[in-house]
Amino acid sequence: MDTNRFTRVDDTTWRIEPRGAMRVPAIIYADEKLIRDMDDKVHEQATNVATLPGIVQASYVMPDAHWGYGFPIGGVAAFDSDKGGIVSAGGVGFDISCGVRTMLTGLKVSDVVPLQRSLADSLYCQIPAGVGSRGAITLDAIDMDAMLVGGAAWAVEQGWGEARDLERIEENGKMAGARPDYVSERAKERQRREMGTLGSGNHYLEVQTVAEIFDEKAAEVFGLTIDDVVVTIHCGSRGLGHQIGTEFLKEMAVAAKASGIDLLDRELACAPINSEVGQRYLGAMRAAINCALANREILGHYTRRVFAHFFPKCDLALLFDVSHNTCKVERHAVDGRQRELFVHRKGATRAFGPGHPSLPDALRAVGQPVLIGGSMGTGSYILVGEATAESKAFASACHGAGRALSRHAALKQWSGRKVVDELAERGILIKSPSLRGVAEEAPGAYKDVSAVVAAAEKAGLARRVARLRPLICIKG
């Protein structure tokens, strides 16, 4: 994007002043290179979000932003139900509550490397991934509704997880306000055999090692030291969330018009929070959040089983589980006053700073772990929420590297075989049913994750704690 289209506030803050139908400004956090490399569509989409009724303060954009649907991916927007605010199916996205969890293994890289190939093969066999894979769990109607209400807590009750995990999951593993009766039979049918599956696209399970520590104190609290091995899982609410997103996008496109909301883009489909459709979406979307939390808990359980086979004494403890496609009711300070807001994060991570009451005792003093997935070659980051993120973007940060090239362009540029071989030479094993899928997800198709997290840190959204280098990547 041309930087002349913004008012530059500081090195990492770029502002689009309200004009036309915009109710608030749009603010992008990024360094100059990231801004220049961003698609013009990000500007257009951030501006469009700023026109929606009841938006509070600004339409925010994170440093990893790219062209999304209605909202940019990397978009954050909060709405006040008392001011005619809306909830938007487009603002949450198709993969409701897609997110990341990182588990500590207590192992060192020297423990894992001798068994790396066997471990990779075993994880690939045990974790259902990709189109056509089948989960081991089938839910009947009663179990489905219990899962949609209970989330990860339900998974633990079924024996697919551990109770100590729950305080390390947003909402203690169980999103309140879920309404399975608002979830269509088609959405439930799509999920019946999908629990404990990874999905495909950019979803993955990675075994990683801590390659660099930036903040010793926070790393100690998080239980991270150099050469430690961790497991990170990235996936969401699978077919159920996709179907809910599809159905409400269609319904809200009509509902918006009926409520007199002029949509600049059909993908901004939304409804007033205080409307029948808005409430129905919130109930269904919260059920999908529970589905995602349960799914990641089950995948964590499968991972524990595989690690127990290779390392009988190892104990996988959950560091944190955080979603990046959600709408959550949160209290935030606006102009010195606490207000209850409906915060949409579309490809953005909640990043609570130190002292936040929702954090477990063990983490409260330092802040929330913010888990940033990179690409399979470049590694990932663990950040910690900063107090300043509250006023910057309703306590939000980036969620990943963000794509730099389309799948189309990636496929033209890379061969999957070559990507797998080159990464193997660097000690990174890729397991995937599709070499074409690997090419589409090639490391070079993503932005420089290091630049993204450095910009997030400089902007005061979240601070770097550790960099993770991949050892094994299971991709669907």
Add this chain to the structure above:
Amino acid sequence: MNRAAWEHFPHEADVGVRGFGATPAEAFEQAALALTAVVTHTEIKAVIPIQVSCEAPDLELLFVDWLNAVIYEMAIRKMLFGRFAVTIEGTRLKGRLWGECVDVTRHAPACEPKGATYTALKVGQDAEGQWSAGCVVDV
């Protein structure tokens, strides 16, 4: 001259599918072939028939519904489809799909379509009378 064909077009995070044909129905059929090609380039055996129907107020919304109906059948049946027949009467669409169950080794599926979107959604006719139907699919 009208020709039945399909193509993919780029989107930063996902992929666009577009079908061309002499009629909207033919363009819809071709776009569904493009959807299958998002998942695999392997030929699909058109052996198991499935029927779907959808209804929407205009052709563009009907197109998104059609692709979402195909995505739904792919997801719940764990199938891929290689042949499509569409009839459109007013606001209603009836579709027949023929395909086979996913064979992970043979099809090597690259990714899983989550849903058809309204992004870059366009159904229209060019000056020569050729119909096209396309949109971005979230994968």
